[in-house]
Amino acid sequence: MYIYLLFIHIISAVVAMAAIICYPLIMSSARTVGQAKFALALLEKTAILPKFGGTLLLLTGLALGFLEISLFRELWYVSSIAFFIVILIIFAGLIPSGIKQQLKLLQQTKGDVLPDAYRLNRRRSAWLEGIANLAALISILLMVFKPY
Template identity: 70%
Template structure:
């Protein structure tokens, strides 16, 4: 059972992580209102991947912990779970809120030039995406190297 859960855990991590790390790449090339609208629409479609992957990730991770109860006494495991919740708050709550705000700003824009209000909102989203990516990176390090 442990091997199957580990397989699901790794597969779900890849699914969730690719979408989380791909978001900044999609939006970094945006230069016009049309491109920004397309990028936000693409992000909206890709948002299902971290939701499915993240749900399976936490369930399989906790399942692994229940099969190997000593994991709940391992600091790397507890910190990984805490980081997951930071990532979850950013990806499931904060970023979608910013995306909705950005879309409203773009719909009010005439022409193809990106408004300053959009750029400010996008900078906040990019900052949050950076934090989420850093948390993902630290989680991977913790799970692979188990430093403490």
């Protein structure tokens, strides 16, 4: 049972982490209102990946811990879960609300020049995405190297 859970855990990590890493890459390429609308619509459609993959990742990680109770005494394991909860909060709650606000700002825009209000809101989202990417990197490092 442990090996099957571990397999699902790794697959869900790939799904969730790939989406998390791609968010800033997709959004950094938008230079016009049309491009930004397309990029935000794409992110809205792919928002299920970090939510589904992340939830499955968290659940399988906890299940692995319940199969091997000693993991709950390992600081690297508990820290990984804490970092991943931060990632889930950002990508399940904060980023989607930012996407909706940015789309609303772009819908009100005439022309193809990105408005300052959009740029400010986008910077906030980029900052959150950076935090999530850093947390993802730390979480992966903790799970691979188990430093403490």
